[in-house]
Amino acid sequence: MNKIINSPEAMVREMLEGYLCANPQLFEKVPDTNGLVLKERLDKVAIVTGGGAGNEPWNIGYVGYGLADGVALGHVYAAPPARAIMNVTKAVHHQKGVLFLATNHAGDVLNFELAAELLQLEGFQTRCVYVTDDIATAPLEQREERRGVAGVALVLKIAGAAAAAGLDLDGVARVARKANDQLRTLGVTTSPGYLPSTGEAMFEMAEGTIEFGMGFNGEPGILRMQLQPADRIADLMMERLLADLQPAPGDEVAVLLNGFGFTGLLELCIVNRRIKTILDQRNLRTYDMFIDTLLAPQGTGGFSITLLKLDEELKQYYNSAAESPFFHKREIRS
Amino acid sequence: MSDTLNVDEVKRMFEYVAGAVVDSEAELTVIDKKIGDGDHGTNMALGFREVRKELRAKEFDSVNEVFHCVGMTLLDTMGGASGVLFGTLFISGIVGLTPLKAIDLAALAKIFQKSLTALKKRGKARVGDKTMVDAVEPAVAALLEAAAAGQPLAQGLAAGAAGARAGMEYTKQCVARFGRAKSFGQASLGLEDAGAVSVSIIFRAMAQWVQQNHAGDIG
Numbered sequence: 001m002n003k004i005i006n007s008p009e010a011m012v013r014e015m016l017e018g019y020l021c022a023n024p025q026l027f028e029k030v031p032d033t034n035g036l037v038l039k040e041r042l043d044k045v046a047i048v049t050g051g052g053a054g055n056e057p058w059n060i061g062y063v064g065y066g067l068a069d070g071v072a073l074g075h076v077y078a079a080p081p082a083r084a085i086m087n088v089t090k091a092v093h094h095q096k097g098v099l100f101l102a103t104n105h106a107g108d109v110l111n112f113e114l115a116a117e118l119l120q121l122e123g124f125q126t127r128c129v130y131v132t133d134d135i136a137t138a139p140l141e142q143r144e145e146r147r148g149v150a151g152v153a154l155v156l157k158i159a160g161a162a163a164a165a166g167l168d169l170d171g172v173a174r175v176a177r178k179a180n181d182q183l184r185t186l187g188v189t190t191s192p193g194y195l196p197s198t199g200e201a202m203f204e205m206a207e208g209t210i211e212f213g214m215g216f217n218g219e220p221g222i223l224r225m226q227l228q229p230a231d232r233i234a235d236l237m238m239e240r241l242l243a244d245l246q247p248a249p250g251d252e253v254a255v256l257l258n259g260f261g262f263t264g265l266l267e268l269c270i271v272n273r274r275i276k277t278i279l280d281q282r283n284l285r286t287y288d289m290f291i292d293t294l295l296a297p298q299g300t301g302g303f304s305i306t307l308l309k310l311d312e313e314l315k316q317y318y319n320s321a322a323e324s325p326f327f328h329k330r331e332i333r334s
Numbered sequence: 335m336s337d338t339l340n341v342d343e344v345k346r347m348f349e350y351v352a353g354a355v356v357d358s359e360a361e362l363t364v365i366d367k368k369i370g371d372g373d374h375g376t377n378m379a380l381g382f383r384e385v386r387k388e389l390r391a392k393e394f395d396s397v398n399e400v401f402h403c404v405g406m407t408l409l410d411t412m413g414g415a416s417g418v419l420f421g422t423l424f425i426s427g428i429v430g431l432t433p434l435k436a437i438d439l440a441a442l443a444k445i446f447q448k449s450l451t452a453l454k455k456r457g458k459a460r461v462g463d464k465t466m467v468d469a470v471e472p473a474v475a476a477l478l479e480a481a482a483a484g485q486p487l488a489q490g491l492a493a494g495a496a497g498a499r500a501g502m503e504y505t506k507q508c509v510a511r512f513g514r515a516k517s518f519g520q521a522s523l524g525l526e527d528a529g530a531v532s533v534s535i536i537f538r539a540m541a542q543w544v545q546q547n548h549a550g551d552i553g
Contacts, residue, residue, distance in 0.1 A: 009380070052414075075380075077371055078414035106513050107415035110456065114418055137517065202371075217371040219517040 001194035001201070001299065008197035012053045012073055019060055023325050027063065030070070033087040034080065037070035038063055041093035045163040045172045046070070048089050049101045049156060051108055052077040054196065055216070057326035058152065058295040064324025067160040068101065069093070076196060076298075077217060079107030085115035089124065097125035097169030101156055101176060103148025104130040127173040131155050133185040133306065135244045136213025136222045150258040150295040151183040151306045154318075157329060161320035175317060182309040184245045186237050189214040189221065191262060191301030202298065212237065216297035230267065234274035237305050242282065247309050249283035254318060256306040257289070261296035263303050275305060287315065294327060337487045338436040339548065344400045345389055347543045352386035352404075354539035355379065355532065366528040369515040374416065374528040381412035381420065396433035401425065401445065415513065416529065419457055419466060423533075426452030439490040443477035450474050457512070461501075464508035464515065464522065466529035472497035472504075473537050488548060491541040498537040502530040 005011045012034055020029055020036060027036045035050070050072035051059045063071050070088040072080035089098050100116060102108040109130060116126045132143055133151030159176035167175065189211050192201040203218020205211065210233070214221035223236075247253060255275055259268050268291050279286050287310055295304070310318060321331040339347065355378050362375030385407045394400050405424030409417050427445035429452075434441065450470050459465040476497035480490030505527040510516045515527070 008376075074413040075373070075377070078373060078377060078412075079417075081410050081413040081417050083410045084413070107413070107418075110415050110418040111413065114456075197376075215514065215517060217514065219514050220521070 001199045003194065003196050003199040005196055011196060012075060015053065015056075016060065016073060019325075026325070030072075030084075030087050030091045033084045034073040035071055035084055035088040035091075036060070036063060037088060037091045038065075042069065042164070043093060043096070044166065045096045045169050046089075046092040046094050046098045047101055047156070047159055047163055047172070048072070048085065048092060048098055049152075050074070050080045050085055050088070050112070051102055051105070052079060055295045055297050057293070057324075058150075061294075061324050061326035062153070062156055064322065064327060066164055066320050066322040066329075067156055067324055067327065074107070079105065079111045082111045082114040082118065085111060086119055089115070089119055089126070094124060097127070099159060099163070099169065099172050099176065100126055100128045101152070101159055102128070102130055103152050104132045104145075105147055125169055127169055129155070129159070129173055129176040129180065131180050131183070133180070133183045134213070135184050135186050135240060140244055149185050149187065150256060150304045151180075151185045151308070153258075153292075153294040153327065154183060154254070154256055154306060154308050155179045157320075157322045158314060158317045160322060161317035164320065165317065175313070179308065179314055182245075182311075182314065183306065184241050185304050185306040186213060186241050187260070187302060187304035188212050188233055188237060189216075189260070189300060189302040190227070192218065193261070193298035193300035196298060202300075210302070212240075216300060230270045231274045234271050234305075235278065238275060238278045241305060241307050242278075245307055245309060247282075247284055247307075250285065252285045252287040252310045252315070253279065254287050254308045254310055255279075255289040256294070256308070257291045258295055258304045258306065259291070259293045260300040260302045260304070261293060262299050262301035265291065268303060271303065271305075288318070288332060290329065292327075338438045339397075339442075339487070339544070340436045341394050341397055341400065343548065344397045344437065345394055346547070347540055348400060348404050349386055349389050350543040351536050351539040352382040352389065354535055354542075355382040356386070358532075358535050362528055362531060365526060365531055368525050369510065369518045369522045370528055371514050373414075374532070377412050377414055377416055378420075378532055381408045381417065384411045396435060397437050398428045398431055398433050401428045415457075416532075419453060419529070420532070422453050422456055423449050423466075423470065425449075438481075439477065439485065439487045440481040442487075443474065443481045443490070443494075446470070446474045446477060459512060462508050463512060464505045464510040464527045464530075465512055466527065466533045468505045468508065468527065469498040469501035469530035469533035469537075472501040473533065488541070488544045491537070491544050495534070495537040495541040498530075498534040502526055502534040505530045
């Protein structure tokens with residue numbers, strides 16, 4: 001695969017610079033750091049997110065109104081250094097405390113915990129919430145070990161709304177954890193992505209096979225099979241997701257259908273139609289459905305389905321508008 | 335003359351270590367590609383290239399400052415889990431330590447012993463989890479034993495390097511409990527942990543440098 005970069009060392013910094021060129025009115029760069037912050041310092045609890053580059057728009061595109069206030073970027077697929085997280089935290093309005101929101105990967109957890117400890121020594125108030133939505137990575141009994149994937153978009157959106165609504169630091173952290181508790185994601189991979197540094201495939205996949213729950217970098221999934229019709233794929237995924245989430249008839253769920261970059265809207269819409277049918281058959285109320293590309297590992301084929309079970313409190317925050325150049329969600333008026 | 339390393343020698347030893355890690359990029363990449371995401375070599379080379387640059391550019395008043403410089407540079411440039419963990423290997427051992435103008439084998443062993451404790455606490459890993467701890471723990475044990483036996487520095491560091499190497503070999507028998515390798519389960523058997531290989535390279539380079547540049551001083 002031909003990749004358009006200048007050099008592997010510079011690619012993340014240059015991506016960030018290009019993104020800033022396109023949105024000079026919204027963001028500013030954090031000095032000496034691969035990170036950016038919202039120019040407007042809103043007087044509220046701040047949310048700082050971060051993670052490896054390479055899954056854009058996660059996490060660079062998650063900074064915006066009703067979303068995060070700042071982001072620290074690592075190398076491709078590697079957590080940002082603790083120092084970068086600290087620099088971003090110092091650049092946002094942090095007087096009311098800062099919520100660190102990241103996906104549950106070893107490197108991210110280590111760096112956010114370390115940054116939090118070092119910042120606490122300097123008098124900062126921080127809380128950490130790690131998203132654990134990927135049901136393929138550990139059984140339900142070990143939920144806290146699951147890694148975080150596309151569902152982080154919904155947790156961040158809800159936490160962003162809670163912060164904008166004026167909740168205090170513990171309140172925002174509580175709402176974020178509650179959203180994470182009601183969140184489940186499962187992905188299917190249809191073709192490998194490509195490393196931006198070399199253009200090499202990130203893993204081997206035989207043509208005509210698909211794999212459920214596969215890691216973006218080719219870690220084995222939970223189920224591999226020949227390519228199936230869209231409806232059959234959606235059925236298999238929803239069956240596992242619902243068995244894990246265990247909603248009761250009449251419960252309300254929001255659905256995020258996240259394309260991995262190589263899979264187009266034509267395919268995603270077909271899958272979305274089937275998801276709605278399944279929810280109807282199970283007597284679940286579809287509160288909201290949206291199709292987007294919010295976590296896209298380097299041209300990988302496939303998609304993930306995220307289900308979020310909503311109660312009145314979560315709905316109130318889910319309803320708020322979210323606005324960034326690559327992550328829009330209109331306000332829902334109920 | 336006493337069997338110690340002064341500030342300048344410690345600095346030059348770690349410059350040599352940094353060079354050895356940078357030169358191992360391809361080897362580490364091959365290993366990490368099998369059960370990780372293949373970026374350990376690039377990441378380590380990136381961090382240690384910067385370490386070499388920082389060490390060359392700076393003047394140090396104590397051994398502690400050299401360790402601090404190595405650790406902080408790794409922390410800042412590497413990111414990922416490796417940045418924190420390799421940073422910890424060099425920083426935690428000197429926390430609260432009085433500034434030293436020189437170190438002997440016993441002091442070196444104590445620094446790495448303290449780092450090992452911090453590393454296990456931070457990474458929540460034990461021996462057998464197929465991580466860098468598997469190489470650091472036997473290396474520290476060998477250093478402590480050699481120091482207790484009153485062995486010369488060069489001999490003690492050679493024992494430390496052998497310990498790290500044995501620990502690295504041992505990771506082939508272990509099933510990973512952390513990181514991406516975890517999802518490979520039993521398939522990770524027979525393959526060494528890339529972090530443990532890096533630790534082995536670091537201790538081997540320390541031993542080599544002392545062997546080549548310091549062993550002759552023993553009077």
